[in-house]
Amino acid sequence: MSSLQQNTRETGAESVREFDAIVVGAGFAGLYQLLSLRELGLSARVLEAGDGVGGTWYWNRYPGARCDSESYYYSYSFSDELQQEWEWTERYPEQPEIMRYLNYVADKFDLRPDIQLETRVTEARFDEDANRWEIRTEGGERFFTQFLITAVGCLSAANVPDIKGLESFEGDWHHTGGWPHEGVDFTGKRVGVVGTGSTGIQAIPAIAEQAAHLTVFQRTANYSVPARNAPMDPEFQEEVKENYGEIRRKQRESINGHPFDINEQSALEVPEEERQATYEAAWETGGLQFRAAFSDLVVNKEANDTASEFIRDKIRDTVEDPETAEKLTPYDHPFASKRPPIDTGYFETFNRDNVTLVDIKSSPIEEITPKGIRTTDAEYELDSIVFATGFDALTGPLLNLNIRGKGGLSLKEKWSDGPRMYLGLQTAGFPNMFTITGPGSPSVLTNMPTNIEQHVEWISDCIQYMRERGLDHIEATVDAEEAWVEHVNEAADRTLLPLAKSSWYLGANVPGKPRVFMPYAGGLGTYIQKCDHAAAKGYEGFDLTSRAVAAERQG
């Protein structure tokens, strides 16, 4: 008998299902959380909106979609058997390969019986009297659970710009984060791509190869470093497998979850010639570790200027038309103060005859017409529009769940001036709700699976701690939350990250969203120590009680 049957109680026309824990989302976080809860002996169910597992990788199927972290460490570490038997085929895994991996994990650990697909959560409400959560879905189902664990990802609420006239467009349009599963054939088409973040920078070269003509609408020029993707070297893969213990340790102690070494020297302490040689070598190696070329690139503006200028020179050298090169050169923010993209032939794409760059900062989009996009300068006729315009990051996926905590307070109201969480794991007033990689945790500033695994293990340990002591109620205190929010701000202020005014880390890409620096920039290693410290002190900063015992005493 499956746990679904075990826990289903028919009440009249409605089926009400009770579980110890409900997990929302079946991506990297949801899959591992389910396994971990099962190992504790809890009844758990994952509710997933998509018709398959994969989370962000299920939805982001746009041309060129590929992970920016390297495959051998953008993966689970919890099972040595898994990491030994899985073979990665490329330096950076492409979206279909990550989907194969996550489906393999779902099968290997027999997770599917407890994952309910095509089930979108529309509401979650904490019932104080019953000390449990009630969850409702789009299909009208109701679930009751002691623990609500959100595993909804940080970048899953698509940001489709509200541009006048979109509904009148006669061609087709897609957001990269909700790409049709059957794919989109751009052969012979005039395509417009809006957005030049990590996604646009991956999609633009791939679409340019197919389309008759590609027009790129750029609001903010971006830095990008070559990815240097290549087939996985079997010898390297073998070496990795022999050394996984050390690699995983390094990831968890690092600043951002990547196992690469950061040069201990400052960019300012070496002579110009040596600095350039270091940057050239890092450029040749490619990837996100370009940031590690010197110790101070994300904390010292003067040091950062040398890296930013190096990349600007590379753009000028690569792009043949000087006017286009100048438009593509970023000046408004330091390198890596926004999420740094990595690319395969991005700047080279603008040398193609079938690609045009439109600077919509100087001539903004006025409207979408039946025939295409009209800026203040011209109308561009298009058959297809691709919005690579990012996400309502970090808070969007949580707010979309319509969560109400104690006293009926909605998360939307509580976070009207920006997200407030303790350790990015809990928010005061919302007992027994845990958030995997919530605002205030390192999340998007790190290699996600590393932070996810740490959160899952922390949450499961906490639940086990409660069960062993007969506790059934946990809630972050307001004081701990306040101190953490302050610490998150201080940590960001010690870096150059807040200098990027158009960054989604600050919520600046979504009109009307409060400008608050959301992820924790104090480093993953430091963060893990703080979480472990709180746990070791009996979950310091959280109120843990037994409502059942309290009710008995009162009664």
Ligand code: NA7
């Ligand atoms: P990003 O990094 O938020 O990039 C979105 C891009 O779209 C960026 O260039 C934005 O310009 C542009 N944008 C956003 N809204 C508009 C409107 N209204 N008009 C024109 N241009 C707009 O999202 P991505 O999907 O590329 O990357 C998200 C993460 O996914 C990535 O970092 C990886 O972690 C994976 P702006 O810079 O705001 O001026």
